[in-house]
Every structure is written in C-alpha cells, then in structure tokens.
Amino acid sequence: MHSHLWLVLGWLEIKQRYRRSKIGPFWITLSLGIMVAASGFIYSRLLGSELRDYLPSLAVGLIIWQLMSGLINEECGAFLAAEGIIKQIPAPLSVHILRVVWKNLIILAHNMIIYVIAMLFYFRNPGFAFFLAPFGVALVALNGLACGMILGVLSARFRDIPPIIANAVQLAFFITPVLWKPENLKTRLLIVEANPLYYLLEVVRKPLLGEAPSLSFWAIAIGITAVNLTLGFSLFARFRGRIAYWV
Amino acid sequence: MPSISLQHVDVSFPIYEGVQRSLRHVVMATSTGGRIASDSRHRVVVEALKDVSFVADRGDRLALLGHNGAGKTTLLRVLAGIYEPIRGQVIAEGRVAPLFDISLGMDLDATGYENIRIRGLYLGMTEAEISAQTGEIAEFTELGQFLHMPARTYSLGMRTRLAFGVSTSITPDILLLDEGIGAVDANFVERADARLKALIERSGVMVLASHSMSLLRRFCNKALVLEHGAVSFIGSIDEALGAYASQREPITEKS
Numbered sequence: 001m002h003s004h005l006w007l008v009l010g011w012l013e014i015k016q017r018y019r020r021s022k023i024g025p026f027w028i029t030l031s032l033g034i035m036v037a038a039s040g041f042i043y044s045r046l047l048g049s050e051l052r053d054y055l056p057s058l059a060v061g062l063i064i065w066q067l068m069s070g071l072i073n074e075e076c077g078a079f080l081a082a083e084g085i086i087k088q089i090p091a092p093l094s095v096h097i098l099r100v101v102w103k104n105l106i107i108l109a110h111n112m113i114i115y116v117i118a119m120l121f122y123f124r125n126p127g128f129a130f131f132l133a134p135f136g137v138a139l140v141a142l143n144g145l146a147c148g149m150i151l152g153v154l155s156a157r158f159r160d161i162p163p164i165i166a167n168a169v170q171l172a173f174f175i176t177p178v179l180w181k182p183e184n185l186k187t188r189l190l191i192v193e194a195n196p197l198y199y200l201l202e203v204v205r206k207p208l209l210g211e212a213p214s215l216s217f218w219a220i221a222i223g224i225t226a227v228n229l230t231l232g233f234s235l236f237a238r239f240r241g242r243i244a245y246w247v
Numbered sequence: 248m249p250s251i252s253l254q255h256v257d258v259s260f261p262i263y264e265g266v267q268r269s270l271r272h273v274v275m276a277t278s279t280g281g282r283i284a285s286d287s288r289h290r291v292v293v294e295a296l297k298d299v300s301f302v303a304d305r306g307d308r309l310a311l312l313g314h315n316g317a318g319k320t321t322l323l324r325v326l327a328g329i330y331e332p333i334r335g336q337v338i339a340e341g342r343v344a345p346l347f348d349i350s351l352g353m354d355l356d357a358t359g360y361e362n363i364r365i366r367g368l369y370l371g372m373t374e375a376e377i378s379a380q381t382g383e384i385a386e387f388t389e390l391g392q393f394l395h396m397p398a399r400t401y402s403l404g405m406r407t408r409l410a411f412g413v414s415t416s417i418t419p420d421i422l423l424l425d426e427g428i429g430a431v432d433a434n435f436v437e438r439a440d441a442r443l444k445a446l447i448e449r450s451g452v453m454v455l456a457s458h459s460m461s462l463l464r465r466f467c468n469k470a471l472v473l474e475h476g477a478v479s480f481i482g483s484i485d486e487a488l489g490a491y492a493s494q495r496e497p498i499t500e501k502s
Contacts (some may be wrong), residue, residue: 085352085369
C-alpha cells in the first residue's frame with residue numbers, strides 16, 4: 001500500500017525542485033565541485049599536502065559531508081514539512097523519514113560525478129576496497145533514519161531544535177576531518193576521536209580512496225549506528241502517536 | 248465486515264503557547280528544581296473529546312452534528328487514525344478513507360498526473376489501481392492537457408476538481424467525510440454530486456460531518472450529536488435533527 005510511497009516522493013522532490021532549470025540537481029554537484037576545486041588549491045598549500053593526494057580525499061570528504069549534513073538538517077523537518085498531509089491522511093509517519101533519506105541518497109549519486117572526475121584526473125584507482133563503500137553509505141543512511149526518528153520527533157515538539165542542530169552541524173564541519181586529515185594534527189585530539197561523524201565519514205571515505213578501513217573503525221561505526229537506531233526506534237515508538245498533535 | 252467502534256475515547260490538545268513550546272523552558276524548568284518547574288509549566292489543555300463511545304457497522308451512514316468547535320473534525324481524525332486518543336480505544340475493521348479538506352496536500356509543483364499518483368498512493372491505492380483509474384479520473388476532471396502541467400498553473404476550481412476526482416475514485420470500507428467536500432463551479436456541482444453519491448453508496452460505513460441539514464438528511468440514516476466534545480445524542484437521523492434543532496433554537500430562533 002504505502003510501501004514505496006517514500007521512493008516516489010523522494011524522487012519527485014528532486015525532479016520538481018529543478019523542473020525549470022536546465023541542469024537540475026546537478027546544480028548541487030556543480031557548486032560542490034567548485035568548492036572542491038577552490039578549497040583544494042588553498043588547503044593543500046596550507047596543509048602542505050600534494051594536490052594529487054589531497055584533492056580526491058577532499059572531494060570524497062565533502063561529498064560525504066553533504067550527505068551527512070543534508071540528512072541531519074532535513075530530518076529535523078521531516079514531520080514539520082509534512083504537516084498538511086499528516087493531518088489529512090493517515091499514512092505511516094515513517095514515509096516522511098524515509099523520503100528524506102532517499103532524496104539525499106539520490107543527491108549523493110549525482111555528486112559522485114565529482115569523485116569520478118577527481119579520481120580520473122589523477123589516474124587513481126580505488127581497487128577492490130571501493131566495494132566496501134556501499135556498506136559505509138548504508139551505515140550513514142541508517143543513521144539518517146535514526147536522525148529522523150530522534151530529531152524529527154523532537155523538532156515536531158520543540159521548535160528550537162532545527163536551528164540548534166543547524167548550528168551544531170556547521171560547527172561539526174570544522175571539528176570533523178573533512179578539509180583536513182587527523183594525520184595533520186600533531187597530537188591526538190579527543191574532540192576528533194570522540195566525534196561519531198568522524199567514524200561514519202571514514203568508513204565511506206577510505207574505501208572510495210582505495211583503502212579498507214580497519215576493523216575498529218567498522219566496529220565503532222556499527223556501534224554508533226546501533227545506538228542511534230535503538231534510541232530512534234524507542235523514541236519513535238513512544239511518541240509516534242503524538243506527532244499529529246504537535247505539528 | 249467493515250465496522251468502526253470507539254470505546255470511551257478522550258482526546259485533549261496541549262496548548263503550547265509561543266513561550267512554552269521552546270526547549271529552553273523545559274530545560275530551565277527542570278534545572279530549577281522539580282516543584283517550581285511543575286508549577287511554572289501550567290500546561291493548558293483543551294479537552295476536545297470526552298468519553299466518546301459508539302459503534303458503526305456496515306450500512307450505517309452516520310451524521311456528525313454539532314456546533315463549531317464541538318469536536319466533529321477531531322472525531323473524524325480520531326476515526327481516521329490520525330490522532331491517537333489519550334484514553335480509550337478505536338477499532339476500525341476495513342480500509343479507512345478520509346476525505347477532509349481535499350484541497351490541502353496537493354503538490355503545486357507536481358503535474359496533474361503526478362498529483363493523481365501521489366494522492367492515490369497516500370490514500371492507500373496500489374500502482375495498478377491508480378493506473379487503472381487514471382483515465383477515468385482524468386476524464387472526470389476535464390483538465391485535458393492541463394494534467395501535464397504543474398498544479399500551480401490551475402485555477403482554484405481546477406485544483407478542486409482534480410483533488411475531488413482522485414479522492415472519490417477509491418472504494419473504501421469506511422468513508423470519512425468532512426464538509427469541506429464542497430464543489431465550486433455550478434457546472435461541476437452536478438457531476439460532483441453524482442460522484443459523491445456513488446462513492447458513498449459503495450462504501451461500507453460512512454461518517455459525514457456537516458452543518459447542512461439537507462445534505463445530512465439525504466445521505467445519513469443515523470446521527471451523533473456532539474456538544475463540547477461529549478456525545479449528547481445518538482440515534483436515528485430524524486430524531487437527532489429534531490434534538491439538534493431544539494438545542495439550537497435559543498440561538499438561531501428564525502431558522
């Protein structure tokens with residue numbers, strides 16, 4: 001019945017947003033590409049890295065960051081944005097969460113073009129490690145689902161949550177190794193190692209760059225996902241019935 | 248066998264005023280210690296439904312009567328499963344189809360055809376059912392080539408026709424109607440009326456909330472009168488309309 005409604009909705013949202021534009025969702029890709037190129041030149045100098053190493057890693061980092069920040073920010077509004085429909089038609093509320101996840105995965109697929117260009121440009125081949133990347137992406141997507149169940153529900157009740165989260169995500173960009181690598185730090189920093197986004201980033205980034213993440217990275221990333229999903233499902237199960245009252 | 252039953256249903260809405268809806272106050276309230284917090288939180292609650300119980304079986308055409316704010320729309324939303332009651336139970340057997348404010352929830356950037364599909368899916372139709380109905384819906388709407396254009400380009404009347412066309416193409420076990428199901432242009436009214444009548448006839452149970460006595464008398468055989476969220480009368484439509492009229496008399500003496 002409603003089983004694939006979220007697929008239709010996510011896809012349609014992408015299609016519509018750019019219906020009257022010539023290159024459509026590739027606008028997101030284009031602006032990301034420009035950011036990769038521009039910051040690549042500056043930060044490679046700043047960090048003293050070879051552009052050949054730095055640029056592909058930066059490209060992948062920004063692509064994944066786009067996915068993660070998109071999921072976190074948009075899941076806050078998952079139910080708020082669907083207020084009209086929630087009060088009219090009793091479709092399962094999970095539709096609204098899944099739709100956001102799906103939409104962001106479609107955007108990811110577009111952005112992967114930057115990755116392909118960067119790798120081709122520097123003749124880099126990720127090898128077999130590449131095939132681990134989908135598992136990393138799956139973990140990120142599952143965390144997006146958890147975000148919807150946690151942040152989506154909380155935001156429906158407390159309208160301060162979305163702006164708080166938007167600010168936190170902006171801050172997180174600087175403490176997460178997207179523009180830089182943990183190796184650039186002279187000492188180990190707790191703020192990096194205690195950051196869950198770091199592990200989720202690395203289980204996607206490393207495979208895409210041809211390196212298999214160590215087992216401990218996978219273990220931590222899976223652990224984070226399990227905790228978030230548990231928290232999410234319990235919160236969602238507890239408050240699902242209240243969402244229609246709150247929005 | 249389609250049926251719907253409510254047992255001792257209570258619904259109340261917490262009112263979060265601008266200030267109270269913010270996290271800051273809860274955080275501050277809890278951090279300033281339990282007792283003061285609970286005092287300073289004054290949760291204002293509106294009791295929308297109080298101890299509502301009834302059963303509607305196949306063939307029942309139930310009218311919901313009551314003044315504005317008596318709880319008709321809330322009750323319909325409870326029946327639809329949108330609001331989970333605070334207390335009590337709702338047992339619905341069969342596919343529930345709510346037709347409330349049909350003009351809402353249309354995606355203005357999507358084309359007419361896309362809107363047919365989205366709305367159909369939301370209403371619980373399968374892709375196969377939707378494709379089977381699309382031609383007939385398109386014909387009913389008389390939108391022709393406009394169905395390929397975004398709904399944004401439609402006039403209000405055209406939007407209503409589209410929403411009405413899709414919403415009335417379902418075959419529900421339990422049909423819930425709010426009075427928003429009004430049609431607009433005169434030409435359309437007749438055909439809309441026929442379509443609505445056919446929809447009601449093929450539904451198992453129907454609940455209709457309206458202020459229009461003629462509409463209720465025409466389509467309903469039973470009635471439930473709500474007063475301040477509580478059931479004040481339940482029985483046959485004629486008795487209910489009589490009871491409701493006498494209840495209204497002091498206010499609207501002339502009608």
